[in-house]
Amino acid sequence: MNPSNNPSDQHESWENWFDQLKKIEPAKPRPFFYTRLQARLSARTEPSAVLPWWLRNPGYALGALCLLVGLNVAAAVASDWAAERVPETDQYTYEEFASEYQLNRQGLYADE
Amino acid sequence: MALVIVQQEEEAEDVAQEVFIEVYQTIDRFREESRLSTWIYRITTSKALEHHRRRKAKKRFAFITSLFGSENEVLHEPADFHHPGVALENKEQMKLLFGAIAALPESQKVAFTLHYLNQASYQEVAEIMQNTVSAVESLLHRAKQNLRKQLNTYYTEFNKP
Numbered sequence: 001m002n003p004s005n006n007p008s009d010q011h012e013s014w015e016n017w018f019d020q021l022k023k024i025e026p027a028k029p030r031p032f033f034y035t036r037l038q039a040r041l042s043a044r045t046e047p048s049a050v051l052p053w054w055l056r057n058p059g060y061a062l063g064a065l066c067l068l069v070g071l072n073v074a075a076a077v078a079s080d081w082a083a084e085r086v087p088e089t090d091q092y093t094y095e096e097f098a099s100e101y102q103l104n105r106q107g108l109y110a111d112e
Numbered sequence: 113m114a115l116v117i118v119q120q121e122e123e124a125e126d127v128a129q130e131v132f133i134e135v136y137q138t139i140d141r142f143r144e145e146s147r148l149s150t151w152i153y154r155i156t157t158s159k160a161l162e163h164h165r166r167r168k169a170k171k172r173f174a175f176i177t178s179l180f181g182s183e184n185e186v187l188h189e190p191a192d193f194h195h196p197g198v199a200l201e202n203k204e205q206m207k208l209l210f211g212a213i214a215a216l217p218e219s220q221k222v223a224f225t226l227h228y229l230n231q232a233s234y235q236e237v238a239e240i241m242q243n244t245v246s247a248v249e250s251l252l253h254r255a256k257q258n259l260r261k262q263l264n265t266y267y268t269e270f271n272k273p
Contacts, residue, residue, distance in 0.1 A: 014260060018228050018256070018259070019228070021229045024198055025197035026197060027121075027195065028196075030121070033128075033129075036125075037129050037132055041136065
C-alpha cells in the first residue's frame with residue numbers, strides 16, 4: 001500500500017488490501033475428514049435399534065397406530081353400550097327357587 | 113467460505129460436514145433452476161451463519177448463567193483467527209482484516225466474503241443470496257465503508273512513510 005492523501009489512490013490501496021483475500025489458498029480439510037463424514041452420515045441414516053423392524057416402516061407404523069386407535073374407540077363404545085343397558089330385574093321368585101330344588105312342601109308330605 | 117464466517121477450524125469442519133450431508137440428503141430436491149455451485153454456496157452460507165448465531169447465543173447464555181453461579185464459566189472468544197492459506201508476510205494485515213470482517217453485519221459479511229474470497233461476480237453473489245445485483249452492490253459498498261472505518265487506524269499505520 002502506498003501512502004497518499006489522494007482519494008482515488010486511497011481507494012486503490014484499500015482495494016489492494018481487500019484483493020489480498022483473492023490470493024489466499026483455499027483451506028484444506030484436516031486428515032481423515034471423509035472418514036469422519038462417513039461415520040456421521042451413517043450415524044444419521046442408520047435406523048434406530050430401539051424400534052422393531054416392522055415399526056420402522058411408516059406404513060406398518062401407521063397401521064399399528066390405526067389399529068390401536070380403533071381398539072380404543074371400540075372399547076369406549078362397548079363400555080358406553082354396556083352402561084346404557086338396563087339391568088334385568090330379578091325374576092327369580094321363591095316359587096321358581098322352590099320348584100328348581102323340588103322343595104314343594106306339599107310334595108314332602110304327599111303320603112300323609 | 114465457512115471458515116471466514118465462523119473463524120474457527122473445528123467449527124468450519126463441522127459446517128463442511130453438515131453441508132455434505134445436506135447435499136447428499138436433498139440432492140433430489142435440487143431443481144436445476146440455478147447452478148449446482150450456487151445451490152451449495154447457499155447451503156454453506158446458511159449453515160455457517162446458523163453455527164455462528166448458535167455460538168453467540170451459547171456465549172450469551174453462559175455469560176448470564178455465570179452471573180448467578182460460580183460453576184458456570186464464561187465462554188471465551190477464540191484467539192485471533194489466522195487463515196491457514198495466508199502467506200506469512202501478509203499474516204498480520206490479514207488477521208486485522210478477518211477481525212474486521214467478523215464484526216460486519218451478516219449480509220455484508222456474506223456478500224464481501226463471496227466476492228473477495230470466493231471471487232464470485234456480483235451476479236453470482238446476487239444468485240447465492242437470492243437478491244438483486246443492485247442490492248449486492250449496496251451491501252458491498254457498505255461493507256467496505258465499515259471495514260475502512262474499523263481499519264483506518266491500522267491503514268494509516270501501515271502507510272506511514
